[in-house]
Amino acid sequence: AQSVAQPEDQVNVAEGNPLTVKCTYSVSGNPYLFWYVQYPNRGLQFLLKYITGDNLVKGSYGFEAEFNKSQTSFHLKKPSALVSDSALYFCAVRDDGAGNMLTFGGGTRLMVKP
Amino acid sequence: DAGITQSPRHKVTETGTPVTLRCHQTENHRYMYWYRQDPGHGLRLIHYSYGVKDTDKGEVSDGYSVSRSKTEDFLLTLESATSSQTSVYFCAISDSGTGISDTQYFGPGTRLTVL
Secondary structure, eight states: OOEEEOOOSEEEEETTSOEEEOOEEEOSSOEEEEEEEEOTTSOEEEEEEEOSSOSEEEOGGGOEEEEETTTTEEEEEESSOOGGGOEEEEEEEEETTSTTOOEEOOOEEEEEEO | OTTEEEEOSEEEEOTTOOEEEEEEESSOOSEEEEEEEETTTEEEEEEEEEETTEEEEOTTOTTEEEEEEETTEEEEEESSOOGGGOEEEEEEEEOOSSSSSOOOEEOOOEEEEEO
């Protein structure tokens, strides 16, 4: 079975400061990891994914995520937050033995204050 | 929203009535999915399709059925709506190569309220 945990319901950060949104996962095989962002009244937008290779993945809008196999984590980061980054962020995982089943975390609301 | 439309975008219905939600894609992608989004649960997979007339159940399929008669359309039906099915429903698509590394792209969602 595969699962994802996003331990923080909300993250608050000041504009210009670095941000981190945490994600840990559990799979029985190899993990394939995704981050999505959801703005109010919109669908989910794909940010980035980790399949294999370099542990640091770069994605859209200046976001990046670091895959850490020993800690089973895939935290989302950005060096300098913008007010416009305020949104709901979802981590998702697929086990390489689970076909197309994608399991989502409960989401983390990011609030960036001016 | 990656060439995906959902209709209706909002619907209010009464308990016990049938409801059908439509997802339409213009990307000619093989895989289509229906999810529901509820606070604290993220998104949970209801059903998915891997081709015309080929569908399978997801994590929360009870009370839902689906049909796919054309590549571009995937219908979700609530045979007899209940208040527990009040949710936001999202359709997603992916173009499966191996399936493992596919990215899913999401539609704008349908907000369903069952009174």
